[in-house]
Amino acid sequence: MARGHPGLPRVSPRVIAKADLLRTLAAVDADATARQRILSMENDFRLRISQHVGSLPLRDAPLTKFNTNPFVLLFHSSKNGYKHIREIESDILPAKAFSSMEASAGRMVEAVVLPVYSWTIVESSMHSADSVIDGKKLSDGTLFLASLKSGPQCLNDEMSKDIADDIIHNAPVWARDAGVSAIDFTYGVLYGTQKMSNKKDWHILRNVVEKLPRESVTVEPTGRWSCQFRRDGLTVDVCVRVGIDLWTFIAGHDWAFVELCVALIRACIAPSDADATDYEFTIADLKGIISLDPVPDNFNVGVLQRSQLEWLFLVTRHFCDKLVD
DSSP: OOOOSTTOOOOOOOEEEHHHHHHHHHHHHTOHHHHHHHHHHHHHHHHHHHHHHHHSOOTTSOGGGGOOOHHHHHHHHHHHTOOSHHHHHHHHHHHHHHHHHHHHHHHHHHHHHHHHTTOEEOOOOTTSTTTTOSEEEEETTEEEEEEEESSTTOOOHHHHHHHHHHHHHHHHHHHHHHTOSEEEEEEEESSOOTTTSOSTTHHHHHHHHHHSOGGGEEEOOTTSSEEEEEETTEEEEEEEEETHHHHHHHHTSTTHHHHHHHHHHHHHOOOOSOOOTTOOOSSTTHHHHHOOTTSOTTOOOSSSOGGGHHHHHHHHHTTSSEEEO
């Protein structure tokens, strides 16, 4: 990707070693408080997931419930060499399930995880001062606010400008309502890395400083993922936090990402016997990503069974640019 704006920070790939991940998993497993957080999230995830799946169209639902695109149906059929409607019908239900969960998964994660780490979910109507905020926390005289998006490429240029406007115009209202003179505003991405980002998130920071009088800006975003401005006795820090950095910030400790992954896996994937190691995956690097070869034979934790570790590696790959043995 071209560097684009000259102020964009240089991004180094986030590399995670499986050995380091396993060490963190063992530490989490040995901590009673961490295990309790995992169990709390697991139970909430399981309930919400079952309710959501139950609301999806059933196999005997009418076609209109699936919101199919006729052009996509034909293009997909051409790609797969289908000649009969019965061939594509079996693809429609999982496709609908995926698209529906893409839209709702982020909100579900926010609703489950934020309260566990002492954040309050913000429910607000559109076009209100709080419509850009998903979570908040008041601590030591600072109001912490988070606007969250599911993935690293959810923003476009117009959305970046709108979020910057919201921050500038509504910060005095947020501060007054909370009785504070300091705000820490996070634009957060639930998974991914800075390198995966389309960098529209960084442009929130650029738009903030460009829309303000220069004397108000106390920290420029040039080469960094944050900025700061001061106006009328109010100090506002704005920061972009992606993936693991976001969850570390939300929780206030380095274990949050692993706790989240474990809770989700426990809620979604039942332990099983070892899978065949000679299966040929279609996705070129998937076998290496989920390989258990680096896992010592004597590795044993209570929160995940050995068969679930490949799921931990798969999920972790979405939070790093490279997963290594």
